[in-house]
C-alpha cells in the first residue's frame with residue numbers, strides 16, 4: 001500500500017488543469033502569413049502542399065485541408081509562412097477555417113445557447129472512423145486519458161449510437177463506411193450534432209480526390225463543429241467543444 005501511495009505522490013497531478021491555458025512545446029498550430037511579398041512567379045508552397053490547402057494571390061491556407069506538415073514553411077524563400085503554437089483551431093463555420101494576411105485569425109466560436117442548455121452538463125459522443133488512418137482515432141481515444149480527462153466536463157465517448165448526442169466523424173468517408181455512418185446517425189436520438197474531426201473528415205484531406213470516397217452524407221448533415229488537424233489534437237478538440245457548449249475551464 002505504501003508503495004502505491006509513494007507512486008501516486010511521485011507522479012503528482014497528471015491532468016492538464018486548464019486545457020485553454022495549455023502551452024504544449026513545439027506545437028505546430030495556426031498558420032501565420034506575413035505581409036512580406038512573395039517572390040515573382042513563386043509557387044513552391046502550392047507545389048509542395050500535399051492537400052491543396054494553399055491558394056495564392058493573396059496567399060491563404062485552408063485549415064480544413066491543411067495537414068500541418070510544415071513543408072510550405074520550409075520551402076518558402078520569402079519566409080512568408082510560419083506556424084504559431086496556437087492550438088485553438090476549431091470553428092463552427094467551414095469558411096472561417098481559411099486564414100490569410102487580411103484574415104489572420106479563425107473566428108472565435110460563438111457559444112450556442114441552445115447547445116449549452118441541452119448539452120452543457122452532459123454530452124455523449126459516438127466516434128465513427130469512416131476510412132481514417134487511425135491517427136485521428138487514436139487522438140480521440142486520448143481524450144479520456146489522465147492528461148486530457150474530457151470526462152471531468154461530463155463529456156464521454158459511448159459505445160452505442162442510441163446513447164449518443166454527438167457523432168464524432170473521422171476519416172474521409174470511404175464508400176465502404178458511408179452506409180455504416182448513415183446507419184449510426186439514423187440510430188442516434190434527436191437532438192444530435194455532428195463534429196467533423198480532422199482534415200479528412202472536413203475536406204477529404206490528402207484523400208480528397210480518391211474515387212473510393214462517398215461523402216454524400218455531408219450533403220444532408222452539416223457539422224456543428226469543425227476540428228482541424230492531421231491528426232486532430234486533443235487540446236484542439238477539447239477547447240473547441242468547451243467553447244461550443246459554453247463550458248468554463
Ligand code: SF4
Pocket residue numbers: 045048049050051052053054061065066067068069070071072073
Ligand atoms: S502545412 Fe498545411 S498548407 Fe503547408 S504544405 Fe503542409 S498541408 Fe500544405
Ligand code: SF4
Pocket residue numbers: 067131132133134135136137170171172197198199200201205229230231232
Ligand atoms: S486527418 Fe490525418 S490523421 Fe486523421 S484520419 Fe485523416 S490522414 Fe489520418
